Structure formats: structure tokens, C-alpha cells
Amino acid sequence: MAVIHFERWHQKARFHNPLKGGILDTQDIEVRLDPLTGHQSMYSSALEGKTSILFPETDYDYLRRRAEETRAQCFMCDGRWNSTTPRYSDALLPGGRLVKGETVLFPNLFPLAAYHAVVMLGESHLRLLNEFTPSLVRDAFCSSVEFFRRCYESDSTIRYFTLNANFLLPAGASVIHPHFQIIGSPFPATHQRLLLEKSLAYYEDKGSCYWIDLVESERVLKNRCIARTGDLEWLAAFSPLGVNEIDAVWFNATHLLEWTEDDFTHLADGLCRVLRAYHDMKFSTFNFAVFSGPTHRSSPEFRCVMRLVNRQNMVTHHRTDDYYFQKLLKNEIIVNPPEQLAEFVRGYF
Numbered sequence: 077m078a079v080i081h082f083e084r085w086h087q088k089a090r091f092h093n094p095l096k097g098g099i100l101d102t103q104d105i106e107v108r109l110d111p112l113t114g115h116q117s118m119y120s121s122a123l124e125g126k127t128s129i130l131f132p133e134t135d136y137d138y139l140r141r142r143a144e145e146t147r148a149q150c151f152m153c154d155g156r157w158n159s160t161t162p163r164y165s166d167a168l169l170p171g172g173r174l175v176k177g178e179t180v181l182f183p184n185l186f187p188l189a190a191y192h193a194v195v196m197l198g199e200s201h202l203r204l205l206n207e208f209t210p211s212l213v214r215d216a217f218c219s220s221v222e223f224f225r226r227c228y229e230s231d232s233t234i235r236y237f238t239l240n241a242n243f244l245l246p247a248g249a250s251v252i253h254p255h256f257q258i259i260g261s262p263f264p265a266t267h268q269r270l271l272l273e274k275s276l277a278y279y280e281d282k283g284s285c286y287w288i289d290l291v292e293s294e295r296v297l298k299n300r301c302i303a304r305t306g307d308l309e310w311l312a313a314f315s316p317l318g319v320n321e322i323d324a325v326w327f328n329a330t331h332l333l334e335w336t337e338d339d340f341t342h343l344a345d346g347l348c349r350v351l352r353a354y355h356d357m358k359f360s361t362f363n364f365a366v367f368s369g370p371t372h373r374s375s376p377e378f379r380c381v382m383r384l385v386n387r388q389n390m391v392t393h394h395r396t397d398d399y400y401f402q403k404l405l406k407n408e409i410i411v412n413p414p415e416q417l418a419e420f421v422r423g424y425f
């Protein structure tokens with residue numbers, strides 16, 4: 077095992093500050109680098125008082141109103157998915173869709189990859205973050221991986237899978253009804269490729285798996301560790317890609333088809349715990365992506381990893397949280413320090 081170095085440095089910004097009577101003010105900016113990818117994130121304590129401007133609290137009246145206004149047209153509600161959603165061929169998926177409990181998997185009408193499916197999460201059109209149940213989420217994960225298995229068995233060039241979610245409009249969802257989006261492609265997604273390439277380079281350099289070294293190093297430091305549930309380690313990201321990023325790292329599985337029954341249980345349970353914590357932090361939206369290694373081999377240099385982040389809250393005329401700083405510079409702002417975030421979320425495990 078190699079010890080991971082968590083690199084950070086500080087910059088000073090100096091200016092005459094009208095908020096402090098025009099004195100020459102100095103603000104400290106901490107810059108963090110992701111140990112694998114070098115991704116930068118910045119923390120400034122001066123922004124602490126600006127959180128309510130950056131992320132105003134969810135307007136639940138507005139959220140409920142939007143849900144009411146869209147329920148009648150929702151193609152998933154009241155069993156309408158039966159007649160409105162596309163179907164795969166019986167050769168790929170007998171019956172064309174995959175129904176498990178209250179979840180239904182069907183093709184995305186406008187796919188972005190060879191295999192791009194949607195999974196409806198339950199009958200309810202609107203769900204708050206504290207209303208996702210482990211059994212519902214587990215069914216959706218099980219169907220997703222069953223679909224991936226069928227894709228890979230029917231076409232072995234489809235080796236790169238991601239399991240994703242956009243929850244609510246500020247997170248990119250076009251419908252309020254909770255759903256996952258799952259993608260299978262002959263090529264890895266851009267960030268997936270970066271993780272795979274960097275993991276391989278690390279493995280060749282150090283002779284060990286970055287993800288195992290990351291978990292072991294974080295466990296020594298303790299302050300970003302949240303919990304270990306079965307094979308999954310839950311962590312607050314040192315240099316997050318989004319607001320309040322929580323990651324789950326698998327100890328054994330290198331791709332999704334290696335998941336055990338326990339993995340599904342712990343993933344669903346842990347995700348629901350984090351969502352409850354987000355809810356109590358007054359956040360209402362999220363994105364996540366689960367990254368898998370290629371399915372044609374086990375990759376000793378890689379482990380499955382889920383990144384889960386908040387997005388802008390449901391408020392009228394919401395301002396995006398993804399602007400030039402994230403979208404083009406590929407940096408991120410740390411709103412809640414990861415160490416404080418971990419301490420808070422730990423209380424939910």
C-alpha cells in the first residue's frame with residue numbers, strides 16, 4: 077500500500093474592502109488537488125456568509141406547485157408508462173421493459189449511447205430527499221445492472237457502463253418524477269476514462285490500487301471517513317467535483333457485473349442515508365454517477381466508485397451552480413468543508 081498525499085496550498089487576495097470600511101483586507105483561499113486527477117477545488121472562509129446567496133433554501137411551496145402542474149402530463153404517472161414509453165426488442169429484454177417492484181426500466185426515447193435506459197423510481201411523481209426508501213432504490217439498482225448484464229451478453233463490445241441520476245430540474249432532469257439514467261457504450265465517458273487511465277498509471281507506478289490506498293489513507297486520517305457498510309466505504313471527497321460530494325468506494329468490485337447481493341443492499345441503504353442528510357441540510361436536488369471498470373475483465377487497478385453531489389435548490393428563477401468556474405475551468409468551490417460535511421453525514425449511518 078502507498079500512502080496518499082492530499083495536496084493543498086493557500087493563496088492570499090488583497091483589496092480595499094467596502095464591506096469593512098475600506099480597509100486593506102486579506103482573504104485566504106485554500107486550493108485542494110484531487111490526489112488522482114489533480115482536479116482543483118477552492119475554499120474561502122469569506123464565502124461562508126454567502127452560502128444563502130449561492131444556495132438559497134429550497135422553496136417547498138414552489139416545488140409542490142411545479143409537481144402539481146406537471147403531474148397530469150407525466151408519462152410515468154398512473155401507469156401511463158405502460159402505453160407511452162418505448163420498449164427494447166424481446167431478444168434483448170423479454171417484454172421490452174424491466175419491471176421490479178415499483179420500478180420500471182425502459183429505453184430513453186433520445187439516447188446518447190448505444191444503450192441508454194431510464195429507470196422510473198416508484199409511482200410517486202414527487203419525492204423529497206427524505207422519502208427515498210432503500211427497497212425502492214435497491215430495486216432500481218438491481219434492474220439497472222440486470223439490464224447492463226443483458227447488454228454485455230448480447231454485445232460484448234458494450235463494456236463501459238455508468239449508472240446516473242438527475243434529480244429535479246436544477247440538476248438537469250426534464251421531468252420531476254424520480255428516475256435514474258443508465259448508459260452502456262463501447263467507449264468510457266470522459267471522466268470515466270480519466271479515472272481508468274489515472275488508476276492504471278498509479279497501479280503501474282506504485283504497484284497498488286489507488287482506490288484501496290485512498291480508503292486506507294482516509295481511514296488513518298479519519299476526518300473525511302463516514303462509514304464502512306459491507307464492501308463499501310463512504311467518504312467526503314477531499315477535492316469535490318460538486319457541492320457536498322460524498323463518494324462510495326467498493327473494496328472488491330472493479331465493474332458493475334461483479335456486484336454481490338450485499339453490494340446492492342448497502343449501496344441503496346447508504347444512498348438513502350446520505351439523501352436524508354442532504355434533506356436536513358436544506359438541499360433538495362442531486363446528481364450521482366457510479367463509474368464502472370470495463371466488464372470484459374477484472375481490473376486490479378480500479379474499483380467501482382459512486383460520486384454524489386447536490387445541485388442548485390428548487391427555487392423560482394434558480395441560478396445555476398455550474399458556471400465558467402466549473403464548466404470550462406473544471407474547478408469547484410467548496411461550500412461546506414469536506415471534514416465538516418463528513419462529521420455531519422456520519423450521524424446518519
Ligand SMILES: [Zn+2]
Pocket residue numbers: 147150151152153200201202253
Ligand atoms: Zn409522474
